[in-house]
Amino acid sequence: MVQYILHRLLTTIPTLLGISFLVFLTMRATPGDPARVMLGERASEEALTQLRRELGLDRPWYIQYGRFLKGVLQGDLGRSIKTREKISVELKNRFPATVELAVSSMVLAATVGILAGVISSTRRYSLLDYSTMVGALAGVSMPVFWLGLLLILVFSVNLGWFPVSGRLSPQLSLRTITHFYLLDSLLTWNLPALKDALWHLVLPAIALGTIPMSIIARMTRSSMLEVLRQEFIQTAYAKGLPESRVVYKHALCNALIPIITVIGLQLGLLLGGAILTETIFSWPGVGRWLVLAVQARDFPAVQGGAMLLATTFVLVNLLVDLLYRYVDPRIKG
């Protein structure tokens, strides 16, 4: 196991290097002069020269890449062209928002998805089964951004149950320690802020969680059906165990491996979906920040945001892979 972990960690290094190179290329591959693209057509020659020098665009590409890589390793991603703020600081403040949203969505998706799949599999071909599966099918095809808008339309605009956007109502104050608002409000025992932060989280989490929820529900159903057919389940029933115990203990535990795989795969994909969800709900995370940076052609900021999201994606997948092996000892590297 230890050997496998080391092996996986080592093979992750070239992937991360590749990512950094691709991200680095975004600025170099821009048609025309990147400095002019960023500063606009009317920029003065001095400003252009200064920006080129600042970004190292006047040096050969390998020196530029070396500098970029060194910066990444030291956590220094340069300054945003637009705001002149340090990119690393901006990312540090926004990343917890993205993680909080992604994790909440996944918790929601896994809980509801597994429950729906289990119920579906035990009531096979019932109305409940059909409606769950039709719902799951629709969920998989649902564009995140449309679902987000519909949720706002129904639950914020028409019913007024949930806030339209943001993470916290402006009239509330919260002392930030970790920048995870749920955690911070618990740490400072600020219950109004906790309730408010949760309220803000509901709609974005549903929007982002719907696709994984549907996929998890479908996978749980098919995996459960597979297990429920096996002899040890009949033995458990024959021993006189109550149905709930057979289903949730004997069957679900054995059906869990493919479900965990799917959850892991989806966790990484959530980071992509977060880009759209954050934009709809004006969620102050890395995804929305990245989109704004692309629109403003703020390349250093784009590089920083992309580097962070892609690295997280790789590390999450690595973690899931290792966990997977831990959960199912039958799989050996």
Place this chain on the structure above:
Amino acid sequence: MKGGTGEREKGETSGALALRLSHSPSLQSWYRLRKNKAALGGGTLLALFLVSALLAPYLAPHDPLEQDLYGRLKPPVWDLRGSREHLLGTDDFGRDILSRILYGARISLQVGLISVGISLGFGGLLGILAGYYRGVLDQVIMRGMDMLLAFPSILLAILIVAVLGPSLFNAMIAIGVVGIPEYARIVRASVLSEGSREYVQAARSLGAQDLRIIFHTLLPNCFAPILVQATLGFATAIVEAAGLSFLGLGAQPPTPEWGAMLNQARALILRAWWVITFPGLAIFLSVLGLNLLGDGLRDALDPRLRE
């Protein structure tokens, strides 16, 4: 599969029976596909999408770009304030939403064809090279593909658009490039598994050249997984292009692209529900249709994969 092959099921015509008992694998797949209600539903949705796309100029009651500043934000026909002139209402420039959605189908069809074309063309070629020649070339290609897969797809698409500049055409290229690794992997896997079969060795021992073996012998036998992936990939391409346009990085106004329509409609969410509902519904139904058909095709072409 229920029932023996000998007994005739209720209402089955002799033609259908002959088809079911036929030994031709493609006819058998067709029969399995036709029996799959979900796939049939998907096919119907897809047909609707194709008809809208191809016949948009004849079906659309208005020019999709024509503005009517006196008829802005008209609700759909069943609303008291609606009119039969605009069945699904109008947007904030007084443009007819139904017409824009019909023309939007054209754009989505283009997006799907071009993006899947790029992914399939380049991905297929790389997959063939990797699977057929193996060795160092295989390693180099597949590690490159792993690198692309190390990005969440929409992030990679956004990066490519960031480089090329926001436009519908660049969005199609970006989505096409993002899809390449998936096709490369599928084609490589098919080429690897088929490549060791006897019929390929037979072709080789008959003195066939590499190109002939690849295009005449190998590829036709890799058709099934590629078709399934292309159908599902078409759906992904539509959603991703709409997503990029929604972020303002794809189609630009006043193009009647579904995602761009939603992006413009965001500001109207408090006033006009129909402007947000219908373009999204169009995306949803097209994607649902393609997904259903793709799943059905997978089951029909390879019964072993059936859940």
